[in-house]
Amino acid sequence: MVFHEGRVRLSGGRECQGEVEIYFRQDWRRVLLDSWSLSEASVLCRQLGCGSVLNYRSSPSTTEHKHMCVTGFSCSGSEDHLGNCSSAQAEPVNCSSGEQLYITCSEFKEIRLSEGCEGNLEVFYNGTWGNVCHNQMDDETVNMVCRELNCGRRGSLSNTEARVKSAPNWLDELKCRKHDSNLWQCPSSPWGQNRCDNHDEVARITCTGAIRSDLFWFYMFL
Missing domain, CATH: 3.10.250.10 (SRCR-like domain)
Known part of the structure; x- marks a missing residue:
């Protein structure tokens, strides 16, 4: 070369x-x-x-x-x-x-769950952490997130409110396909374009094997 x-x-x-x-x-x-x-x-x-x-x-x-x-x-x-x-x-x-x-x-992108292997799904884009809406998200997408974060191969999805109400909603209608190798290959609405309410439509994911924070001390004292 x-x-x-x-x-x-x-x-x-x-x-x-x-x-x-x-x-x-x-x-x-x-x-x-x-x-x-x-x-x-x-x-x-x-x-x-x-x-x-x-x-x-x-x-x-x-x-x-x-x-x-x-x-x-x-x-x-x-x-x-x-x-x-x-x-x-x-x-x-x-x-x-x-x-x-x-x-x-500015095109550097990163993902995280707000509580380690569970929590609000958030993405870093254009210098700012923002939300991902749960609209059209399915098991394939949830599992992709858990794999990318080394939090197991499967997870469950629920909807919740944004941690920071003023944070941008970066992604909506995010839906991965079986042949996608990472989250950024998955189809979605354009960056920043969404039909999402920050009060109850932000994606929350719990990956398999993640211990819920509210049960941690309970297990510690069994």
């Missing part, structure tokens, strides 16, 4: 969030944070198809990167690709000379 200068990827196994790596001088190199600005971060998210930049910071990883890093890219912020930015000052440097870059773009 032939790689071109300025190609980017994010390590860490998450789409649209991770440690930044740039293909530079025939190798993948991480980036030093102190050489980066909002302009370069905006181009990177755009190049990845991940929307706009939410934040960039030092990497949470504590493992030392054994390869060389890169510094010196300079963008105006309007470019579609880092290869279109100036790399006249770009050069490989020792990674130990500074903190490495970690970025989160």
